[in-house]
Amino acid sequence: MARSTKKRENIIRVASKIFYEKGFAAASIAEIAKSAEVRETLIYELFSGKEDLLFNIPIENTNVLIDNLLEHLSGVKGTENKLRKLIWHYLNFMENNRDYATLVLFELRPNRRFYQASAYGSFKRYNRIVMDILKEGVTEGVFYENLNLNLLRNLIFGALDHIIYSWLIFNRPDKLVELSDELFEILFGTTRTLRLDDTSAAMQNQAPAWSLDKRIAILRAAEAIFAEKGFDKARISDIAKALNIGEATLYEYFKNKEDILFSIPDDRTKNLLTSLADDLEQNHAAESGLRVFIRHYLAFLEANRDYTAILLFELRSSRRFYSSPPYAIVKQYNDILMGILKKGQADQTFSRDANIHLIRHMIFGSIDHTALTWLLFNKPSSLLGVADSLAWFVLNTLRR
Template sequence: MDTKKAQEKKDRILAAAEEIVSQKGLNDATISDISKKAGVADSIIYQFFKGKEDLVFSIPEAKFNEVFSQLDEHLQGIWDVESRLSKIVWFHLRYCDMHPQYAKILYFECLSNKDFYVHPGYEVIRKYAGMLLSCLEEGMATQRFRADIEPRLVRDMILGFLGCELMGCLAVGDIKSCVPDLHDFMNLVMGMLAPSHTQAQDGKAERILQAAESVFAEYGFQKTKVSDIAKLAGVGEGTVYEYFGTKEDLLLAIPEKHFNAYSDGLSEIFQMHNPLKKLRRYIKYYFSLFSTKRDFLRVFLIQVQLSRSFYGSKAFQAFEQFFKFADPIIEEGKAQGVFRQDVNTRLFRYLFIGTFNNLTLRWFVLDTDKKTDKMQAIDKITDLLCSAVSTDRDVRCWPTG
């Protein structure tokens, strides 16, 4: 078969599959439906694809070759890292707005199937994630973004938001298109990423304590060198002694900091008035609640939440009531001046749920991340989400529960 003609035929099959599957879904669409739409015999499809699932999983791969070419062109001449990050997010939202059939297939048929995550088609998602990660790492290296973030964690939060945003448009009906939300979303992202004015000075003691805790835990007090702690904290060795005196004083400062924080939180355990503390508690409760029910999580994240029928069911109404619990906390914080007035409450909800979905999917369903300290990651996620809405950019603190 002539190479050019073969490619044209393959493209027709992919286009037909996109149209048919976006309307009927993967289960109800048949090879005959697709071949008829493409104007080919059923057997021709099997010359290019192993079967219906392989065909549908190949749609993102075919699309993204075109997408990345366009995105690279859009990024030309954009020098500041914040604008490039915004453009990468914008491009995905705009592409899905302009190609809703493709968006439905990506989220409802591909990402809802565990087999897709080991299919070659998933590599294009990895490539897009890599572009986000490179942008975040560059921002940290040039000091445009906070130095204490974990870029992979933030990347996963952004990807999680994009998924929830598309669900809000395609399934829930909260919005008619996604691009208009870009400004408010980047407002949340920069709330997480922008260095605080006090970080360079006041943040030193906290960075030293966190670094010391990590090094002491790994090597023990006797084998720990102050120079190793200083290196991990990003300060000079003399700065460690300036803040904490001796190595033993530094060791004792760790439980002092923890228990003071725990004690401060005890007074509000049963009657909590501070919206920021309420938000922290809600985020951790949400993670802990689902994380202890692994079987339910495995069923819900892929089989239920990415199912079209879920969004018109009573189950979704119950879920919606639960995940909107954070909304009055955000509004209360805005009313008290603790949270910024320009925070979009709905988009924060998307960011939070998307973060939870993306991380727990990787941790507990796909089981592709065995090294991450999940409790520590949840603490960092909580800090980032609080930074996204707080009027005080430097809200990073040792957990109070």
């Protein structure tokens, strides 16, 4: 192996460790060079910058993930068996490669530029394998011909990602692979018994009107700037300039830039909870309540594109957010969903054997993945347009 290749691999290995321990934003090229025992100039000869180095880290691991998956799938017959193996393999790989899982979910998923980088090609290759299995299921008659395979893919990866988020942040569950069979039964049981159409629908919920006092005005301006520039590149002065006020005024209301970021979902969620409570007041039954919840959340995300971008690209990847006071407000939305699911089990509308914690991951995860492709690629054209299909997926699982 050429000496330069060995040095390149060593730099990637060291950078992976430092990014995992400190996070991408806090790490520096100087620190990586020192730990790798190379000159900084060598890193810039091999990579165009810190972000290029980050994007190159997952290539080897993702290719190993793919090659290992193909080896496991070799000789496996039938869509059901292949999906079961795929889910187990993904969870097992992430559990044994915690640093890789952390980089993928906290650094790469939220980085919009990653989706245009050549390194994203390995992720698309993995996606094609999954879609080929799902299409094979249609050909075999396992899935109905008009099943929305893109939504099903989002259900699978959304559920997996949210389970792994919980494992990384809260150490729940203890072992990822312990959930593989149950998650498979939830996902596969849904799709093999249900015919779905991806119906379109016009937006019915508009963004609520807020009292634009100075604090709210700051949050609205920050929301637009963070969505456009990204949190790291945005400056306090950008927000002040947009409002034609002095920077000192912002510090009268917020401690720093991160405090502003974390306060955005606090404010948004309070309004969301109020309007959702009004809608649920008219839908007491668990099944209709779940439909309202899904439609309401998708309508809210679609009507508030900047907030959706901040949620997926900034907050999901901020580990400090999950221990901040505003997260307690956001968690109330999760509690409402769990209340609907528990109510359905109590009155036997939903099966009492259903693992509602896994189903919660499936709901929020699939919405996240669907919203992500909507933001990046305008697919689907309307988030609310997939609400009925997603509700049918979930309800079919809960009724079994």
